[in-house]
Structures are given as structure tokens and as C-alpha cells.
Amino acid sequence: MNFKIKNINIRQPKLSWLLLLCLGVLNSCYSFTGSSLTDEKTVQINEFPNNAALVNPTLSQQFSTDIQNRFLQRTTLKGTKENPDILIEGEITDYSITPTTISSTTVPTNSGGTIQESQNKLTVTVKVHYENKLHPDSSFDRTYSDEAVFNSNLSQSEIESSQVKIATDRIINKIFNDIVANW
Secondary structure, rough: OOOOOOOOOOOOHHHHHHHHOOOOOOOOOOOOOOOOOOOOOOEEEOOOOOOOOOOOHHHHHHHHHHHHHHHHOOOOEEEEEOOOOOEEEEEEEEEEEEEEEEEEEEOOOOOOOOEEEEEEEEEEEEEEEEEEEOOHHHHHEEEEEEEEEEOOOHHHHHHHOOOHHHHHHHHHHHHHHHHOOOO
């Protein structure tokens, strides 16, 4: 088999200009930041008091600090206490630990038998009031909840240092995405 390839003459300058034009149009149609915050410059994030029946003494302060850090580090918003463009406030309404399973994992013992470990579930619920003074139609009141499942053999301090962080980080992600990404 013999193949012959014909010389194809593509005019480079016209093709280059066409590609640049297409890229320019596509770039103007899509913003890679994905942020719905356009005119907002300042944010005030008030402390989230813990009004749950079961009180974790450090939860209120830690959650408030974590949500403030998320907005101040991942947006161009500046924190303020006077006349903010955005106000975020709320309360922790539920903090509970409940059993979920009686036999999640089997662990062999020295006598040849098995012990079935149980698991618990930590649930954290936060009520959020978001007020956007520049775009009032974006404002909302919502409740966010998340959970972390863990082995029942964890101590209270281990739960509060690791599992609470998992649940609250997920809640903060949801709040942040609802406000900043507005998808």
C-alpha cells in the first residue's frame, strides 16, 4: 500500500486570529471565579451563640472563628463592625450525640470470638441569617445541619476535637457556597 499525502496549505495568520477571537468570546462569557459577590466590599459576622440543649462549651467560639476565617481568607471582603454590605449571624440550635448502629465492625478477641463495636452520630444544626444590603433579593434565613459518625469508644474530648470539626466544616462549606457561589 502506498499513501500519498497532499500538501495542505492552511493560512496561519487567519487561523490564529480566528482562534484568538473564539477564546476571547468564550472568556468573556464565563467567569472562572464563580463568585456571586460583585459589589460587596465589607462583611460583619456576628458570634453564633450555642442555644442547643446539650452544650459544648467551645463550640460557639470555634464555629464563629472558623466561619469568619473562611470568608475573610477566601474572599476579598473586609471585616467591619459598622454598616457592612453583608451581615451573617445566627445560632447553633442542635448539638446531639445519638447511637446509630449496634454492630458496625467486628473485632477479633484473644479467645477467638468477636466483639461488635457500636457507632454514634454527632449532629450539629445551625440557623443562619444572611443579609445582603446591596442585593436584598439574595438575603435568606436557612437552617444547616450535618453529622459525623464515629465509634462509640471515643472519649468526649476526642469527639469534640475531631468529630465536631468535621461536622462544622461541612456546615461552613454549605453556608459559604450558598452565599459566595450562589449556585
